[in-house]
Amino acid sequence: MNINAPLKKGRKYDQVVAGAREVFLKEGFEGASVDQIARDAGVSKATLYSYFPDKQALFMAVLTSQCMQQSDEAMGIEILQQPVPEALYSIARSFLGYLMSDFSVQVFRVCVAESARFPDLGRAFYESGPQQALDQIASYFASEKVQQDLTIDDPYLAADQFLQLCRADMLLRKILNVETDVSDEAIERIARETVKMFLARYRR
Amino acid sequence: MNINAPLKKGRKYDQVVAGAREVFLKEGFEGASVDQIARDAGVSKATLYSYFPDKQALFMAVLTSQCMQQSDEAMGIEILQQPVPEALYSIARSFLGYLMSDFSVQVFRVCVAESARFPDLGRAFYESGPQQALDQIASYFASEKVQQDLTIDDPYLAADQFLQLCRADMLLRKILNVETDVSDEAIERIARETVKMFLARYRR
DNA sequence: GATGAACTGAACTGGTCGGTTTATTCATGA
DNA sequence: TCATGAATAAACCGACCAGTTCAGTTCATC
Numbered sequence: 001m002n003i004n005a006p007l008k009k010g011r012k013y014d015q016v017v018a019g020a021r022e023v024f025l026k027e028g029f030e031g032a033s034v035d036q037i038a039r040d041a042g043v044s045k046a047t048l049y050s051y052f053p054d055k056q057a058l059f060m061a062v063l064t065s066q067c068m069q070q071s072d073e074a075m076g077i078e079i080l081q082q083p084v085p086e087a088l089y090s091i092a093r094s095f096l097g098y099l100m101s102d103f104s105v106q107v108f109r110v111c112v113a114e115s116a117r118f119p120d121l122g123r124a125f126y127e128s129g130p131q132q133a134l135d136q137i138a139s140y141f142a143s144e145k146v147q148q149d150l151t152i153d154d155p156y157l158a159a160d161q162f163l164q165l166c167r168a169d170m171l172l173r174k175i176l177n178v179e180t181d182v183s184d185e186a187i188e189r190i191a192r193e194t195v196k197m198f199l200a201r202y203r204r
Numbered sequence: 205m206n207i208n209a210p211l212k213k214g215r216k217y218d219q220v221v222a223g224a225r226e227v228f229l230k231e232g233f234e235g236a237s238v239d240q241i242a243r244d245a246g247v248s249k250a251t252l253y254s255y256f257p258d259k260q261a262l263f264m265a266v267l268t269s270q271c272m273q274q275s276d277e278a279m280g281i282e283i284l285q286q287p288v289p290e291a292l293y294s295i296a297r298s299f300l301g302y303l304m305s306d307f308s309v310q311v312f313r314v315c316v317a318e319s320a321r322f323p324d325l326g327r328a329f330y331e332s333g334p335q336q337a338l339d340q341i342a343s344y345f346a347s348e349k350v351q352q353d354l355t356i357d358d359p360y361l362a363a364d365q366f367l368q369l370c371r372a373d374m375l376l377r378k379i380l381n382v383e384t385d386v387s388d389e390a391i392e393r394i395a396r397e398t399v400k401m402f403l404a405r406y407r408r
Numbered sequence: 409g410a411t412g413a414a415c416t417g418a419a420c421t422g423g424t425c426g427g428t429t430t431a432t433t434c435a436t437g438a
Numbered sequence: 439t440c441a442t443g444a445a446t447a448a449a450c451c452g453a454c455c456a457g458t459t460c461a462g463t464t465c466a467t468c
Contacts, residue, residue: 011444011445012444012445026320028232028234028317028321030232030234030235031234031321033424033425033426034425034426034427035424035425035426043445043446044445044446044447044448045426045427045428045446045447046428046429046445046446046447047444047445047446049426049427049428050444050445054426054427055425055426055427108316109316109317109319109320110317111380112312112313112316112317112379112380113232113313113314113316113317113318114317115313115379115380115381116230116313116381117232117235119381122379122380122381122382123380123381123382125380126376126377126380126382130373130376134373157397160372160373161369161372161397161401163373164368164369164371164372164373165365165368165369167368167371168364168365168368169334169338169364169367169368172330172334173330175316175319175326176315176316176319176326176327176329176330177319177320177323177326177327178326178327178330193361193365196405197365197401197402197404197405198401200401200404200405201400201401201404201405214413214414214415215414215415215465216414216415237454237455237456238455238456238457239454239455239456247415247416248415248416248417248418249416249417249456249457249458250415250416250417250458250459250460251414251415251416253456253457253458254414254415258456258457259456259457
């Protein structure tokens with residue numbers, strides 16, 4: 001594991017990254033202190049600095065590895081074999097479930113906050129998260145199975161619209177810490193209404 | 205002007221806030237130093253601290269005043285008197301125009317970033333921005349004029365969907381610093397497609 | 409031109425931070 | 439048993455930062 005670790009071996013690499021992830025996601029880049037990270041990781045500062053040249057490198061390593069991980073939750077093949085309306089509903093549900101998770105919200109907050117100071121970060125996050133989702137759904141929309149039921153000229157536009165409808169106002173409220181708990185019924189309702197609107201627009 | 209200034213009078217109040225706005229929006233809360241703010245505002249640090257008890261108070265003052273300001277760009281009455289499809293298009297255009305502005309994006313970034321550390325901030329931003337837009341459009345959807353042409357059972361849900369469709373992927377790309385310039389044609393296209401989908405769903 | 413409040417600039421305090429160094433401990437394996 | 443290299447704790451450095459203080463300057467008003 002960690003075949004492409006940055007230049008150094010050592011058994012505590014994962015510990016360092018885990019501690020850094022925890023602190024960075026909670027405190028942001030400027031808010032997190034290296035001492036706190038080392039303490040949280042159960043590692044000495046010297047050890048930490050033997051793995052990473054500076055705080056920025058550690059930050060980027062954590063976030064990009066985190067971004068890589070997020071796109072793993074792909075659409076299962078079993079979803080795609082359902083009839084189109086049911087498949088759309090399942091996709092909306094699973095997408096929303098991920099988006100509303102505390103973890104996803106924290107990563108999003110930090111990436112948005114620091115994307116001005118770390119230009120690479122915003123891009124890395126976008127390409128490994130939102131972009132992936134867009135691509136997957138667009139290619140699903142372009143598939144024969146879907147095109148039998150729907151008329152979609154521009155699959156990317158349609159995918160964008162579909163995902164945008166999923167991200168309802170409640171996601172923004174959660175991101176802004178206005179409303180932290182969201183009921184399952186609310187999520188189901190958004191998914192239902194998303195599919196309803198989408199079918200109204202694209203059904204053959 | 206500034207009838208409800210915080211406890212102190214003084215001629216340089218606006219200067220201080222203006223400088224603080226500039227620096228906070230560019231650097232975030234932790235990233236901005238008080239010395240830099242004072243320098244940018246053309247004011248001594250002592251003067252700054254005679255207006256505001258500490259850095260946090262200054263930060264909140266800047267952001268909340270900024271939030272108040274953002275909802276001033278209401279829908280003009282002339283828009284609402286257009287036929288419904290044209291009105292929807294105009295609303296989408298003006299909403300998108302504001303959302304895509306550098307200023308709006310900067311405020312959003314900072315509010316998202318600090319909403320975990322400043323719980324009041326996220327709420328203040330939400331209520332004075334997104335919430336206002338939602339309310340305005342929902343009440344428009346509930347109006348007789350609209351209900352003649354469209355069947356909208358839940359105006360808030362519909363308003364949420366409409367605004368969500370406007371916030372297309374390109375907004376996320378701008379927020380994440382992936383793509384800073386967006387063409388007018390792209391904006392127009394999103395507005396057009398938003399109205400198209402919305403009418404397909406709700407047209408009587 | 410005198411008065412007083414607002415403002416200035418610069419120095420200062422106490423503290424934190426990122427990063428380095430050093431002396432020491434611990435584990436492994438030959 | 440000893441050597442090697444990884445890990446540690448703690449002290450340390452220079453820089454920066456929030457906030458205070460104060461002697462002196464500006465400015466509006468009378």
